[in-house]
Amino acid sequence: MMQLPDSIDITEVCPRDGFQNHKPLINPETKKEIIDDLCKLGFTRMEITSFVSPKAIPQMSDAGEVVRFFNSRWAEQIEGISLIPNLKGAELALKAGAKSLIMVVSASEKHNMANTGRTVADSLAELAEISRIKGDADLNIGIGTSFICPFAGEIAVSDVLEIVRASLNLGISNITIADTTGTANPLKVHDSLSSIKKEFSCSGFSLHFHDTYGFGLANVLTALQLGYASFESSAAGMGGCPFAPGATGNLATEDLVNMAAGMGIKTGINLPDLLEVSRRITKRLNLSLVSHSASTQLGL
Amino acid sequence: MMQLPDSIDITEVCPRDGFQNHKPLINPETKKEIIDDLCKLGFTRMEITSFVSPKAIPQMSDAGEVVRFFNSRWAEQIEGISLIPNLKGAELALKAGAKSLIMVVSASEKHNMANTGRTVADSLAELAEISRIKGDADLNIGIGTSFICPFAGEIAVSDVLEIVRASLNLGISNITIADTTGTANPLKVHDSLSSIKKEFSCSGFSLHFHDTYGFGLANVLTALQLGYASFESSAAGMGGCPFAPGATGNLATEDLVNMAAGMGIKTGINLPDLLEVSRRITKRLNLSLVSHSASTQLGL
Numbered sequence: 001m002m003q004l005p006d007s008i009d010i011t012e013v014c015p016r017d018g019f020q021n022h023k024p025l026i027n028p029e030t031k032k033e034i035i036d037d038l039c040k041l042g043f044t045r046m047e048i049t050s051f052v053s054p055k056a057i058p059q060m061s062d063a064g065e066v067v068r069f070f071n072s073r074w075a076e077q078i079e080g081i082s083l084i085p086n087l088k089g090a091e092l093a094l095k096a097g098a099k100s101l102i103m104v105v106s107a108s109e110k111h112n113m114a115n116t117g118r119t120v121a122d123s124l125a126e127l128a129e130i131s132r133i134k135g136d137a138d139l140n141i142g143i144g145t146s147f148i149c150p151f152a153g154e155i156a157v158s159d160v161l162e163i164v165r166a167s168l169n170l171g172i173s174n175i176t177i178a179d180t181t182g183t184a185n186p187l188k189v190h191d192s193l194s195s196i197k198k199e200f201s202c203s204g205f206s207l208h209f210h211d212t213y214g215f216g217l218a219n220v221l222t223a224l225q226l227g228y229a230s231f232e233s234s235a236a237g238m239g240g241c242p243f244a245p246g247a248t249g250n251l252a253t254e255d256l257v258n259m260a261a262g263m264g265i266k267t268g269i270n271l272p273d274l275l276e277v278s279r280r281i282t283k284r285l286n287l288s289l290v291s292h293s294a295s296t297q298l299g300l
Numbered sequence: 301m302m303q304l305p306d307s308i309d310i311t312e313v314c315p316r317d318g319f320q321n322h323k324p325l326i327n328p329e330t331k332k333e334i335i336d337d338l339c340k341l342g343f344t345r346m347e348i349t350s351f352v353s354p355k356a357i358p359q360m361s362d363a364g365e366v367v368r369f370f371n372s373r374w375a376e377q378i379e380g381i382s383l384i385p386n387l388k389g390a391e392l393a394l395k396a397g398a399k400s401l402i403m404v405v406s407a408s409e410k411h412n413m414a415n416t417g418r419t420v421a422d423s424l425a426e427l428a429e430i431s432r433i434k435g436d437a438d439l440n441i442g443i444g445t446s447f448i449c450p451f452a453g454e455i456a457v458s459d460v461l462e463i464v465r466a467s468l469n470l471g472i473s474n475i476t477i478a479d480t481t482g483t484a485n486p487l488k489v490h491d492s493l494s495s496i497k498k499e500f501s502c503s504g505f506s507l508h509f510h511d512t513y514g515f516g517l518a519n520v521l522t523a524l525q526l527g528y529a530s531f532e533s534s535a536a537g538m539g540g541c542p543f544a545p546g547a548t549g550n551l552a553t554e555d556l557v558n559m560a561a562g563m564g565i566k567t568g569i570n571l572p573d574l575l576e577v578s579r580r581i582t583k584r585l586n587l588s589l590v591s592h593s594a595s596t597q598l599g600l
């Protein structure tokens with residue numbers, strides 16, 4: 001008998017991770033329509049924007065406006081999460097009224113330096129400072145390159161565990177383990193997640209997988225079999241740095257929901273409704289990128 | 301510890317399953333160039349053509365020529381398999397000099413009727429007749445719709461087991477279990493393959509999965525964990541009835557080889573060489589369809 005959880009939670013990341021590297025700039029009104037569409041599907045958590053340098057990521061320069069919009073309509077039912085790379089981002093997010101933050105720190109020293117210009121220790125020091133100034137806001141952490149780093153190769157799980165311990169010591173109990181480049185295979189995922197489970201149990205951990213190399217659902221399956229029951233994914237498979245036009249990056253939410261539904265695992269998300277929302281996203285943004293499920297429309 | 305085999309065998313099906321529904325017609329000389337390219341990669345088994353009605357599948361009307369070409373160059377090292385839907389196809393294949401046949405029978409009565417115009421019992425009776433007339437040729441069986449049928453829904457594993465027993469009684473020891481439409485999820489695959497393993501062990505069974513819904517490698521992983529070590533896949537992900545242009549159908553050989561290599565499982569196939577062959581296939585045939593690994597070129 002295959003051991004699987006009865007239900008999983010999905011954090012929808014399309015409005016942040018999906019939009020982040022999209023070109024051209026998406027009109028804030030279009031973003032709001034898409035966020036509305038996604039919120040109506042019943043997600044309980046959503047990454048809605050990020051407070052990063054508008055020079056580095058112009059697509060997110062409307063972060064404040066998005067947060068204010070979200071707060072006015074959805075913040076009661078849904079945890080709307082703003083990504084922050086550092087203390088300055090946290091200050092901007094809190095000033096804009098963000099009620100939930102996720103700080104990203106890479107398990108790979110080299111990747112963290114390339115991504116944020118800081119050592120892991122410096123990022124964790126900023127995380128501690130953020131936890132002091134955050135007030136009532138929720139604080140989450142996302143651990144990037146948790147399995148493989150494009151610069152440093154395979155990541156020792158001990159590097160991930162150190163960041164997990166530091167986060168728990170700060171009272172941060174929602175931790176995302178991310179395969180930033182989609183290169184993690186099920187064996188590596190199994191080994192790392194087994195170690196994490198052994199020390200901390202599966203509770204409080206979300207998994208963020210990419211489908212860049214087609215490993216997305218195989219890695220999800222590996223996590224499910226270990227008892228992990230919280231995942232991040234992106235409607236229409238948007239984002240996640242696909243290397244080529246038409247290539248996949250982030251794991252598509254509809255592919256995750258479709259596989260879960262087929263295996264009798266509850267997600268709280270209605271698949272045909274989600275497919276319709278993904279269809280509208282691709283139409284609005286004129287995307288050639290499509291998820292497996294959206295491109296086949298499940299034969300609907 | 302994740303239990304995985306040390307090595308797997310891959311049957312390359314691009315020249316048959318990949319080409320089958322491709323339009324326009326592929327020049328026989330182009331097919332020969334592609335077969336040459338694939339054979340040089342080191343596959344030990346390959347589906348090279350099918351002896352079906354040229355009216356139904358015009359792309360395979362050069363089956364005799366392809367078999368003769370293959371026999372003249374590769375038959376010593378590689379099992380070159382011709383697909384046959386019935387006795388008539390077998391007679392034509394044998395007459396053309398085919399040294400290995402695979403007869404397809406669907407586990408779903410409805411699908412077998414739609415696909416071959418015969419009941420499963422009638423197909424098995426023809427299989428028995430083929431086993432009598434085949435002479436020195438090898439005879440394999442492929443069991444279509446082994447998990448889910450587009451007409452009949454979920455397939456009871458008992459229907460698959462009956463065909464397996466009938467095949468073994470005829471001395472047919474190479475049996476492909478196929479997810480014809482790509483709708484089988486890992487739980488269903490696990491349940492069915494567990495039952496097959498329980499009665500017959502994993503030896504002699506190949507798995508044929510599609511990536512239509514992104515489940516391809518998750519299903520491979522499920523089979524690997526049960527001890528199955530033989531798979532069919534198609535270079536460049538060609539074929540397998542994708543529903544939409546750009547959508548994936550057959551599991552791409554490079555995605556399978558890439559995942560296996562990442563997990564330390566030997567395939568005997570060099571991934572960069574395979575990617576180059578797949579690149580040349582897509583270029584020759586002007587395909588927009590690309591596998592995950594080919595579209596990202598593994599960052600090469």
